[in-house]
Amino acid sequence: MTGTPKLVAHAIPGIPLIQADDDIVAIIINRAAEAGLHLRAGDALVISSKIVSKSKGRLVALDEVEPSADALALAAETSKDPRLVELVLRESSRVSRRRPGVLVTEHRLGLVSANAGVDQSNIEAGDDMALLLPLDPDGAAREYRAAIKRRLGIQVAVIVSDSHGRPFRVGNVGVAIGAAGLPTVKDLRGQRDLYGRMLEVTQVAYADLIASAAHLLCGEADEGLPAVLLRGLDLSAPHGCAADLNRAAEHDLYR
Amino acid sequence: MTGTPKLVAHAIPGIPLIQADDDIVAIIINRAAEAGLHLRAGDALVISSKIVSKSKGRLVALDEVEPSADALALAAETSKDPRLVELVLRESSRVSRRRPGVLVTEHRLGLVSANAGVDQSNIEAGDDMALLLPLDPDGAAREYRAAIKRRLGIQVAVIVSDSHGRPFRVGNVGVAIGAAGLPTVKDLRGQRDLYGRMLEVTQVAYADLIASAAHLLCGEADEGLPAVLLRGLDLSAPHGCAADLNRAAEHDLYR
Numbered sequence: 001m002t003g004t005p006k007l008v009a010h011a012i013p014g015i016p017l018i019q020a021d022d023d024i025v026a027i028i029i030n031r032a033a034e035a036g037l038h039l040r041a042g043d044a045l046v047i048s049s050k051i052v053s054k055s056k057g058r059l060v061a062l063d064e065v066e067p068s069a070d071a072l073a074l075a076a077e078t079s080k081d082p083r084l085v086e087l088v089l090r091e092s093s094r095v096s097r098r099r100p101g102v103l104v105t106e107h108r109l110g111l112v113s114a115n116a117g118v119d120q121s122n123i124e125a126g127d128d129m130a131l132l133l134p135l136d137p138d139g140a141a142r143e144y145r146a147a148i149k150r151r152l153g154i155q156v157a158v159i160v161s162d163s164h165g166r167p168f169r170v171g172n173v174g175v176a177i178g179a180a181g182l183p184t185v186k187d188l189r190g191q192r193d194l195y196g197r198m199l200e201v202t203q204v205a206y207a208d209l210i211a212s213a214a215h216l217l218c219g220e221a222d223e224g225l226p227a228v229l230l231r232g233l234d235l236s237a238p239h240g241c242a243a244d245l246n247r248a249a250e251h252d253l254y255r
Numbered sequence: 256m257t258g259t260p261k262l263v264a265h266a267i268p269g270i271p272l273i274q275a276d277d278d279i280v281a282i283i284i285n286r287a288a289e290a291g292l293h294l295r296a297g298d299a300l301v302i303s304s305k306i307v308s309k310s311k312g313r314l315v316a317l318d319e320v321e322p323s324a325d326a327l328a329l330a331a332e333t334s335k336d337p338r339l340v341e342l343v344l345r346e347s348s349r350v351s352r353r354r355p356g357v358l359v360t361e362h363r364l365g366l367v368s369a370n371a372g373v374d375q376s377n378i379e380a381g382d383d384m385a386l387l388l389p390l391d392p393d394g395a396a397r398e399y400r401a402a403i404k405r406r407l408g409i410q411v412a413v414i415v416s417d418s419h420g421r422p423f424r425v426g427n428v429g430v431a432i433g434a435a436g437l438p439t440v441k442d443l444r445g446q447r448d449l450y451g452r453m454l455e456v457t458q459v460a461y462a463d464l465i466a467s468a469a470h471l472l473c474g475e476a477d478e479g480l481p482a483v484l485l486r487g488l489d490l491s492a493p494h495g496c497a498a499d500l501n502r503a504a505e506h507d508l509y510r
Contacts, residue, residue, distance in 0.1 A: 004265050004290050005472050005480065011260040035259050097508040104508065112423040121457070163459075167422050167509035168367040170502050171440045171460030173467065175424070185426045202376070204418075204470070205426030212428065213468035215459070216488065217260050225260065233471065247425050253352040253359065254422035254509050 044157035046214035048226035110246035137178025157182035174215030176207035183237035299412035301469035303481035365501035392433025412437035429470030431462035438492035
């Protein structure tokens with residue numbers, strides 16, 4: 001099988017429930033090593049935004065949230081908890097779509113998604129708490145990449161991943177909301193196809209593909225596998241950040 | 256590393272340019288075997304819709320296409336070749352968005368995508384020909400799964416993949432437009448999270464995740480790797496088809 005392009009993805013087992021101020025890089029490296037997985041230069045590490053948020057203290061107690069008049073009205077319209085809607089509005093720059101049971105907004109990070117990523121699954125104390133997205137997921141990815149370099153002396157790519165629904169299609173996919181040390185968008189414009197014809201507009205959402213590949217292993221339910229190691233990616237194109245994956249509003253025909 | 260959830264993806268090398276009536280299952284099995292990759296029960300095979308279309312004779316000579324008045328008007332509006340626009344309209348049930356350089360339609364298969372998947376890259380004779388999507392990609396996936404069962408006596412999952420742009424985000428991702436022998440949407444509703452809280456709405460677009468993982472290896476430019484073998488997937492949930500991934504128009508807030 002020499003020479004065959006090959007990709008391997010391992011879920012890192014045994015990562016405990018994460019608390020505020022936990023050093024998740026240390027935890028991931030140690031759990032990986034215990035499972036016989038030793039990070040190498042050129043590997044990519046996909047980390048669920050959920051544990052990034054928890055370690056960075058983004059849990060909010062709902063009984064400390066005072067809904068605004070706007071939140072109360074929108075909560076009535078969408079049949080949602082007004083305190084959750086208040087958090088969604090604080091996280092968002094605008095509402096994209098509303099309907100009973102559905103609230104899609106544009107997050108201040110530029111992501112268009114349900115409930116601005118405010119989440120009540122897989123968090124302690126269930127109904128009384130909500131978890132917000134990390135304040136700066138691209139910054140977190142850079143921080144983790146630097147921490148791995150310091151600890152192990154190697155450069156790995158880091159993706160902070162989230163799970164999004166999307167228009168037109170059923171079901172969630174993985175997306176990269178933070179990234180460091182990899183091409184996030186691969187631009188094939190100017191390359192030629194098999195027949196020598198110039199490719200006109202072909203950009204590949206490389207970091208989203210990686211997040212989706214990792215999503216095959218991490219699951220969303222009770223498996224608790226919030227970190228995946230991928231080996232065999234081609235990271236040679238110019239590196240970018242996850243914000244590069246947000247289409248500018250003026251080029252978007254749907255939001 | 257025993258017990259660690261692990262996924263391996265291999266691009267199948269050496270697949271030649273495909274012509275109408277080629278037996279692509281035979282070609283893929285043979286090339287895989289020559290590369291030391293022997294299909295096993297439970298593997299998934301992701302096949303680019305492009306070679307499915309070619310083998311099924313979906314190449315169209317543009318000089319045989321007579322643009323309708325609607326196509327001529329839409330071509331002027333979008334700055335596209337009227338013959339291509341005519342093909343797009345024939346393939347589509349409606350236009351979703353139009354703008355100079357952009358034509359997004361709802362394909363009769365239920366896919367909302369640019370140019371109804373009508374493609375001029377990686378096809379012979381370049382500007383004079385266009386390639387349409389397969390007439391029945393779910394049927395093709397079932398056909399290939401059955402052919403592999405006949406030849407090798409094993410059940411593998413088959414996905415016919417395409418590359419789509421999407422609202423809100425830059426770059427293309429892999430999507431499943433045909434599928435057989437796997438869960439295409441995994442429904443986690445009714446499962447409990449790490450803290451015993453019931454997950455409310457969590458559907459995972461499992462077949463799209465697989466198509467995106469394969470997309471990391473197959474590329475879009477001159478690499479010519481139209482088939483990827485994946486090993487280590489959990490295919491135990493109820494099986495579906497790719498059409499299950501199309502959100503019904505009445506539940507879609509964007510088209």
